[in-house]
Each structure stands twice: as structure tokens, then as C-alpha cells.
Amino acid sequence: MRKLHYLLIALLLVTMKSSIAQQAPLIQNIQARNVLSLNGRWNYIVDPYENGYYDYRHEAFDATTSGTGGFYDDKKPKDKGELIEYDFDYSPTLNVPGDWNSQVEKLEMYEGTVWYRRKFNAAVKPGKRYILYFAAVNYEAHVYLNGKKLGMHKGGFNSFQFEVTGKLKAGENFIVVKADNTRHQDEIPTINTDWWNYGGITRDVFIAEVPDTYIADYKVQLAKNDAAHIEGYVQLNGNDLSQDVTLNIPEAGIKTTVKTDATGRAVINIPVRKISYWSPENPKLYSVNVAAGTDNVSDKIGFRTIQVKGTDIMLNGKSVFLRGISIHDENPLLKGRNRSTGDLKMLLTWAKEMNCNYVRLAHYQHNEEMLRLADEMGLMVWAEVPVYWTISWENPATYQNAENQLTGLITRDINRASIIVWSIGNETPVSEPRLKFMGNLASKARSLDNTRLVAAALEVHRKGNEAIVDDPLGEKLDLVSFNEYAGWYWGGDPSGITKYNFNIKYNKPVVITEFGGDALSGYHADANTRWSEEYQEALYKNQIAMLSKITALRGMTPWILADFRSPRRQHPVYQTFWNRKGLISETGKKKQAFFVLKSFYDELEKKYK
Known part of the structure; x- marks a missing residue:
């Protein structure tokens, strides 16, 4: 019976894939890009019965044919006779980043759904792509931009993002997030923990602007157990995946150019002549720049090896x-x-x-x-x-x-x-x-x-x-x-x-x-x-x-x-x-x-x- 239960859950995951798949792969060092911060005061509605998500038959509004009717529409009455039983404009505000438990006394021990809404103005440039980034929302987040669902994410402490190119408008936009910190047995973590279950948008939110083809991921670290080589990779995302990528670490006298393959990936392997190794006594960080086409990213990176030899940590x-x-x-x-x-x-x-x-x-x-x-x-x-x-x-x-x-x-x-x-x-x-x-x-x-x-x-x-x-x-x-x-x-x-x-x-x-x-x-x-x-x-x-x-x-x-x-x-x-x-x-x-x-x-x- 238990195996059948888990099989049904697996099948449910497949049916949910359409929304989960819309999450964009995480971008390395995304905060180093040109970003529009969405931190600040967000209007919120406490919704213990999830009236903003389900109709009276307990069917999700965003799963219906019309896809309308939920709080994520941020709807206003067309005339004085239309019935709408919520209003973000008159709702109180919470600070983001921050949890609701410590900001509002009556929510100190609340576990359930809270809706967040933020209005903002954006400039949309041709040839640019836009990524909506959440550093953390506890625990399950349903995210909507201008009334349209971007997707859903589970996990209270890890980052996630959605590409909003073509969905973000020049001028006024609004984001609505359904945050639900309800504990469940089959989640990570599970029901039983020894810390406070702080709910809400607990870390930064911003929109990042990147070129049409951008540096999505990179690793620049010393090779395994080898202090004489820097190894890693660069991964591009976009339409022009075959490009020259330049890695530059000026203070270490390192500059090299590699070519990405048809998948946008290039492998890095560079000998190290002279470098100051990172340690607690010497937390040396090097300015590292990765450039490809019209994109370049700067980071601060230290280099060290860590390994086990017998009973020693080296x-x-x-x-x-x-x-x-x-x-x-x-x-x-x-x-x-x-x-x-x-x-x-x-x-x-x-x-x-x-x-x-x-x-x-x-x-x-x-x-x-x-x-x-x-x-x-x-x-x-x-x-x-x-x-x-x-x-x-x-x-x-x-x-x-x-x-x-x-x-x-x-x-x-x-x-x-x-x-x-x-x-x-x-x-x-x-x-x-x-x-x-x-x-x-x-x-x-x-x-x-x-x-x-x-x-x-x-x-x-x-x-x-x-x-x-x-x-x-x-x-x-x-x-x-x-x-x-x-x-x-x-x-x-x-x-x-x-x-x-x-x-x-x-x-x-x-x-x-x-x-x-x-x-x-x-x-x-x-x-x-x-x-x-x-x-x-x-x-x-x-x-x-x-x-x-x-x-x-x-x-x-x-x-x-x-x-x-x-x-x-x-x-x-x-x-x-x-x-x-x-x-x-x-x-x-x-x-x-x-x-x-x-x-x-x-x-x-x-x-x-």
C-alpha cells in the first residue's frame, strides 16, 4: 500500500512538471548583474483557508480554463456592484526580506498561506533577458507576474528563479507570491524540527538583466588535491553558444581564452605559477573576471585545497x-x-x-x-x-x-x-x-x-x-x-x-x-x-x-x-x-x-x- 501511495505521488509530480519546469536554471553570482531590487514593503493577505487559491469546490483557480479568480489577479471591481472579497491596496504590509512570524504579533505561530503583492516599475530593453530571482521563500511558493503564473517552487532555504523575458512590461508591473510554510511529512525538512518555522519571503528578491546569451554558470577552483592547477568550466545560456570565453585573474597573472562547444560549455585547466592560498590566517580573495561576447561577470574567489589523509584534515x-x-x-x-x-x-x-x-x-x-x-x-x-x-x-x-x-x-x-x-x-x-x-x-x-x-x-x-x-x-x-x-x-x-x-x-x-x-x-x-x-x-x-x-x-x-x-x-x-x-x-x-x-x-x- 505504501509503495502504491508513493507511485501516485510520483505520477502527480509528472503532472506538475509543466509549472516546475518553467524555473530557470540557477545563475552563478546573479547578484553581480544589473539588478532591480524588489526588497521593501509588500502588501500581504493572511489566507488560512486558501480562499485566494481554491474555489468553493476546492479546485485551484489557476488550474481552471479561465485561470482567473484567485488573489494573484489583484483584481479591482469594474463597477460598484461587482463582488471582490480582497484588496491588496488596503491590506497591511510586511518587510521583504523578512518572516511574517516576527513582524506581526498575531502571526507569531501562524503556519499556512500568506499572499504577498508588490507593484514596481521596470525598464525593458531590446536584446536583453530578464530573470526574477528569489533567494528564499519558506516553504512552498507559487509565483505570478501580472496575473500570470510563472511556476511553483518547494524548499524554504534555497534560491530559485524564473525567466520573465516577454512577460515583464515596460512601466508598471505587479508580482504576487503565495507563500505557504505548512509542514508536511514527505517534504524536506519533514514535520518535526527543532527550530522556528519562519514563513514568508525571507531573503532578497530582484530582477536581473542579462544579455541574450549570458554566462549562466562557472566554476573557478583549484583542482582536486592539486594546488598547482585551476580547474573548472564556463556554461553559456542563449542562442549564440559557440563563443570565446576569457578568464582573467590579473593579480595572479592569469589570463586565458577558451572556446565553448555546441552546448555552450568550455572546460578550464590552467597551471598556477604563484598564488597566495586562502586560509583562516590568510583569507586571500582574488578578483576574477569571466567574459563572453557582450557579457562579463566579476567575482571574488579564494583558492585552497582540502583533503583527508588518514585521520588528518589537510x-x-x-x-x-x-x-x-x-x-x-x-x-x-x-x-x-x-x-x-x-x-x-x-x-x-x-x-x-x-x-x-x-x-x-x-x-x-x-x-x-x-x-x-x-x-x-x-x-x-x-x-x-x-x-x-x-x-x-x-x-x-x-x-x-x-x-x-x-x-x-x-x-x-x-x-x-x-x-x-x-x-x-x-x-x-x-x-x-x-x-x-x-x-x-x-x-x-x-x-x-x-x-x-x-x-x-x-x-x-x-x-x-x-x-x-x-x-x-x-x-x-x-x-x-x-x-x-x-x-x-x-x-x-x-x-x-x-x-x-x-x-x-x-x-x-x-x-x-x-x-x-x-x-x-x-x-x-x-x-x-x-x-x-x-x-x-x-x-x-x-x-x-x-x-x-x-x-x-x-x-x-x-x-x-x-x-x-x-x-x-x-x-x-x-x-x-x-x-x-x-x-x-x-x-x-x-x-x-x-x-x-x-x-x-x-x-x-x-x-x-
Whole structure:
């Protein structure tokens, strides 16, 4: 019966293909183009019954013969007798980018449909193409331009776009977006998460102008385990696909011209004479220009190698310890998704103050600007997709969704030197269907990019005083990376956890992707009193002592940099819908454990110099 259910879902996907297929392939570095920002105030209508999408027979307006009747028409009465039961002009506004939960008190816990509308003026030039770009909408977005549907997108954290050439008008236009953050079992992520389900248009929106034939994608990175060659490709999109493409890196003395083939693709392979390699100590970025015909794109790119040798992680051929911390895409001070470069930089600056050289951007795709800042600030990155906890492992549509999100992440960020790990998931339970699902994701990641490490946050299992890591998925990964919560969810109080030893099956570098415990900032007691800063401080001291016994330990990202909101965390005194495992409070105050980790990282920095 279950297989029949999933077969029907697969058939439904085929019928939906007409709208999904209209999504344009992601353009590399699209924000570097000539763009018209659509950020700002958008009118919105809350629609829990989806009256703007379905008629009273629950048939979608945009699937009817006329294709009219929904809120996306932004219709006005023709005369005083016409009945229209919505009006965007008189509706309130939300700021974009931003989530609705933190902007409107009555929507704080709302999950469902909200309609957005934005009017704007555009200049349309002959010989140019236009791309409507969304950096993220959570979760399912139906997008309409001037009353006509462009398509639908699923995925709350990855970018998507539609070509609007021929649909965009010179003068006034309007965009309507149906955003629905309802959780579903078969989606990515699934129903059950430990973070706030912020709904809405949470990242930038703009229209990009490109030539008729443009540079759609490029990769300019050091070859796999080879610091002496830059390898990559350039991909054109348009009618004139056979062109000369010039790659210019003036500061490195590199300039080369290659010819694209009939599909618009050209392969790059350039010897490197002298180059300054990117690292946390030297986050060197080069100005890189790619030109083809009337199009050219500039980027800032760093060059480094990352590989595993035995139990060592090698950055530019030198063993490195990943002094890290986990981060959510949330500003604790303002309660909501990060809205600006300032929000993002604040979080990474806090990590640098702790002497981190590495961050885990959990549990989903973070803002592209976050990766560019990590490049500039010298922070290595673990980048992840939200294959989280218990997924519908046997549903082909669920797998395709996960693969699409992974592909989008790698496509968008493939030129970011800071990213050293592609993560395919977090805390997924061992089973044969899950092994196949995750194994296929690992293979997909390697097929898209063979220059970085592939990992996942695994779980431990306990027997007596042993914490056992024996997950068959580990065979397919480059790191033994796992979460463990000794001293909080198991193992008794902090003083007793040093008796535990780790039995790890794989002879690979060990990276602890999570450990920690909650502390309410400003609550002080003895080291055995839960929720106190002293308890969290003792937990960190004893975790460090326990983990230091692992000879292959090469990194950690404790959970988590800052307190964040979660509906799962309901204690009325200590949590109040906040996960308090942060080392920094929601007011920006550093807890005592922050300084324990910083001291440990200071010593590690000396050791690995």
C-alpha cells in the first residue's frame, strides 16, 4: 500500500512538471548583474483557508480554463456592484526580506498561506533577458507576474528563479507570491524540527538583466588535491553558444581564452605559477573576471585545497583542527530570520571572538551572503541541506526534493573557498532505505563537486560506558562526524561524563558536530543544577576532557553559538520557546561556557601553528 501511495505521488509530480519546469536554471553570482531590487514593503493577505487559491469546490483557480479568480489577479471591481472579497491596496504590509512570524504579533505561530503583492516599475530593453530571482521563500511558493503564473517552487532555504523575458512590461508591473510554510511529512525538512518555522519571503528578491546569451554558470577552483592547477568550466545560456570565453585573474597573472562547444560549455585547466592560498590566517580573495561576447561577470574567489589523509584534515597540505561552532540563520537580538549583512556579520564576528576558524551552518542552506562573508573573514564552513531526523526515505518525490536542494546549494556556492564540507543531513536513524537515500545524496554531491569533503551529522549509540559510532553510512563519508549530548540527554551530570570512551569504527578524522546543554543567561547556581550557567560551564569543561581522549579528533562545532527560538522548548521558566544551548544569550550576553570554549581554542591554535 505504501509503495502504491508513493507511485501516485510520483505520477502527480509528472503532472506538475509543466509549472516546475518553467524555473530557470540557477545563475552563478546573479547578484553581480544589473539588478532591480524588489526588497521593501509588500502588501500581504493572511489566507488560512486558501480562499485566494481554491474555489468553493476546492479546485485551484489557476488550474481552471479561465485561470482567473484567485488573489494573484489583484483584481479591482469594474463597477460598484461587482463582488471582490480582497484588496491588496488596503491590506497591511510586511518587510521583504523578512518572516511574517516576527513582524506581526498575531502571526507569531501562524503556519499556512500568506499572499504577498508588490507593484514596481521596470525598464525593458531590446536584446536583453530578464530573470526574477528569489533567494528564499519558506516553504512552498507559487509565483505570478501580472496575473500570470510563472511556476511553483518547494524548499524554504534555497534560491530559485524564473525567466520573465516577454512577460515583464515596460512601466508598471505587479508580482504576487503565495507563500505557504505548512509542514508536511514527505517534504524536506519533514514535520518535526527543532527550530522556528519562519514563513514568508525571507531573503532578497530582484530582477536581473542579462544579455541574450549570458554566462549562466562557472566554476573557478583549484583542482582536486592539486594546488598547482585551476580547474573548472564556463556554461553559456542563449542562442549564440559557440563563443570565446576569457578568464582573467590579473593579480595572479592569469589570463586565458577558451572556446565553448555546441552546448555552450568550455572546460578550464590552467597551471598556477604563484598564488597566495586562502586560509583562516590568510583569507586571500582574488578578483576574477569571466567574459563572453557582450557579457562579463566579476567575482571574488579564494583558492585552497582540502583533503583527508588518514585521520588528518589537510588544508593546503597542512593538518588543521576545525575550531568551530554551530550557527542557525536567526538573529537572536531581533527574533527572526537574518535580514541584512549586518545580522550575518554579527554572528560570524561572535564566532571569531571565540577564536573559531570554522562554522557549521546548520541545518539548512544559509544566505549566500553568509558564505561570501565567511570567505572574507577567514572562516571554514560546513554547509548543509535539511535532511533532518525522520524523512520519508522510500518516497521518490522526497528524495528528488532533497537532491534538488543539494544541487542548488552546490551550484550556488561552488566558488566559495570557505566551504570545505557538503553535509547531506543531520541525525538520521539507521535503516536500509535511509542508507540508500543518504548514500545516493553522497554520490550526487561528489558528482557535482569532487574537491570538497562530504559528510553528515551521525548519531552515537551507547553500551555501558562506551559511546559507539558504527553507522554504515560512514563508509560513504569523508569524516566521522556525529552529535552527542553526554551530560545533558544522557550520561548523568557533567562530573560523570569523563568516564565515557568512544568506540569508533572508521579510521577517519573525527569531527563532533554537536554537544552542549541549556543555560538561562544570568541564572547562577552550582555545577549540578540544570539550566544554570555553572552547569553549562562544567559540561563544556568535562566534554573537552572526554573528547580529548579521541586520538583522531580533528574538529568540533558545539551546539550552538546563540540561543534560538523553537516551539519544542516549552519550559515556562527556563525556555519559553527558546533553545537555551547558545553560548550567547538572546540579549547578546556571553555565557560562562563561551570563555571555556575560547580558552580551549586558544590552546589548540598554538598546537596547530
